[in-house]
Amino acid sequence: MVAFIDEMELLRSEIMKNTREIIELIEKRRELATMIGISKMRNHLSPRDSSRENYIKNNLKLDDFGLSILNMIFEFTIHYEKNISLDINKDSIIEVNGDYASRILSIAKIISRPGREIYIEDNNDLIEEAFSKAFCHVIIGLPDRDHHIVNINSGIKTEVILDSKPVLVKWK
Numbered sequence: 001m002v003a004f005i006d007e008m009e010l011l012r013s014e015i016m017k018n019t020r021e022i023i024e025l026i027e028k029r030r031e032l033a034t035m036i037g038i039s040k041m042r043n044h045l046s047p048r049d050s051s052r053e054n055y056i057k058n059n060l061k062l063d064d065f066g067l068s069i070l071n072m073i074f075e076f077t078i079h080y081e082k083n084i085s086l087d088i089n090k091d092s093i094i095e096v097n098g099d100y101a102s103r104i105l106s107i108a109k110i111i112s113r114p115g116r117e118i119y120i121e122d123n124n125d126l127i128e129e130a131f132s133k134a135f136c137h138v139i140i141g142l143p144d145r146d147h148h149i150v151n152i153n154s155g156i157k158t159e160v161i162l163d164s165k166p167v168l169v170k171w172k
C-alpha cells in the first residue's frame with residue numbers, strides 16, 4: 001500500500017507538471033493565433049484555412065493520436081480567431097425561439113467556447129450533449145464562484161451574458 005501511494009504521488013506530480021507545461025504552450029499559441037486572427041480580419045480573410053492546415057499536417061507527420069490532438073488545437077484556435085471579429089466578450093441580450101430542443105442547440109451554439117464551464121443543475125441529456133459536443137466542460141452541480149444563469153424555459157426570450165465566468169444552465 002505504501003509503495004502504491006508513493007508511486008501515485010510521483011506519477012501525479014509528473015502529470016501535474018506536464019499539464020502546466022501544456023497549458024503554458026497553448027496560452028502562447030493562443031496569443032499567436034490572436035495576432036494571426038487580427039491580421040486576417042484586417043485583410044478580410046476567414047480564420048479557417050484548410051490548405052495551411054494540410055501544410056502543417058504534412059510537415060509534422062503525426063500518428064492518429066497526434067492528428068486528433070492537432071485537429072482539436074485547430075478548432076480551439078479557430079474559435080479564438082473568430083471571437084476577435086464577433087467581439088463576443090460584450091454583454092448581449094438575444095432572443096431564442098423554437099421548441100425546447102432547438103432552443104438548447106441555439107444557446108449552446110452561442111455561449112459555447114472550448115473548455116468553458118457549463119454547470120447544469122441535474123442530469124439533462126439534451127443539454128449535456130449539446131454543450132459537450134461544443135467542447136464545453138459540463139459539470140453537474142453548482143459553481144462555487146460568480147456565475148451567469150442562462151434560462152432555457154418555456155418562454156421565448158432568453159438573456160445570455162457572455163464573459164469569462166462559468167455559466168449555469170437552468171431549465172423548467
Ligand SMILES: O=C(O)C(=O)C[C@]1(C(=O)O)C=C[C@@H](O)C=C1
Binds near residue numbers: 078081
Ligand atoms: O495559420 C493560420 O492561418 C492560422 O489561422 C493558424 C491555424 C493554426 O491553428 O495553426 C488556425 C486556423 C487555420 O485553419 C490554420 C492554421
